[in-house]
Amino acid sequence: MAVSRLGYAHVRVTDMAEAKDHYANTMGLYETHAEGNKTYYKAWDEWDHHSVVLEEGGVGLVKFGWKVDYSSDIDEIEKRATAFGVTVERMSKGENAEIGDGIRFTTPSDHVFEVYHEATCIGTEVGTHNPDAFPRHLVGVGVPALDHSLITAEDPGLMDRFLTAVFDFFPTERVQTSLDDDADIIATWMTSGNQIHQLAVLAGPQGKLHHFAFRLGDWVEVGRAADLFSMDDVPIDIGPTRHGITRGQTVYFFDPSGNRNEVFAGGYLAFRDRPMNVWTPDALGKGVFYHARELNDAFTSVLT
């Protein structure tokens, strides 16, 4: 049983024209489909039909789609979620454009998750036959892929247990009130494989989005992305800097509706048997922003 990855982030935007300009021209995503008040995008090194869905009206998260390795994983996750006490409904092929049958449930954190195995394969922009290293005519930042997300929940510890029990995720890093066994979990970074985190959960209001992130290769690409954000008047929240937690290199910034985005590079390899890193609140500033070593007031308060 394995969750492969965060397959799609479906978010609300207040103004589709401005949002399209940001995600297509600044981020460099490829529009693959549009219907009604929704626009679908993929990044250049992704092969499935879409990884970002924009829906006009409001701000914040509509839902996440999680792609699993085998169709039988859907049944297994349904069984595990039900056992955890969550109500699971079946979704049919076509309820999401170009996405197959699956399940849908609301997590203990009040976020909507969908789990699916089939998506229409479009292919990467470099193909698979003697492929080049990257497409020659990338637009803007030219992100290769969606990477991870951070959400907020009143009880991150409950979400840690939920993601462990239902998705077979494991925590790579945590922020805890202390090193004691009965410490409360303030935040947790979780994954199913070598990717340092696929979903992180921070203490905060239920059902809110902190950010969703796109992958980049290294410091140079992160710095270049920040330059492009200045050129395009994209509000930067913080960065370029490093996260102490995950060791990733980062820029936090906002889309034209105020949803926080991130470009994220690096991060060490996660392994199920690697001892988990634990951070305590006295070092949280360094954990989140490794150079400033203090939180900005937006980190815990600015959510959509």
Next chain:
Amino acid sequence: MPTVTIHPTGEVIHLETGETVLSGLYRAGYSYTVGCRRGGCAICKVDCLAGEFAYDHPIADTVLSEDERTDGTCLSCRAVPTTDVTIELRGEDVRLVNPFLRQINEKARLRAQALAASPAGAVPKE
């Protein structure tokens, strides 16, 4: 061209036509607590004590409640004053981070004031 008066310090800031409160304050050299600057996070709300404004984008219901649309709450990053307005920040004062911009804004405000006071059609003297 409207002005923004900041209560209780009485600072008066000159806005360009169509400019948001947030943009005007930053262009006049001031800083205060803001988040996304794009209408999504609700952190930059201030109170509008006098005057009228309109929002230049649709504002999500999760950002402004029904009550907040009529009780003087002003989401400063999206609020464009249609008259002179008086605002009060919530639990903080503006911080002057660029005094050079403040001087330029003050001159622009005095120029606009003189123009408004001059007889119709008169060319303002430099």
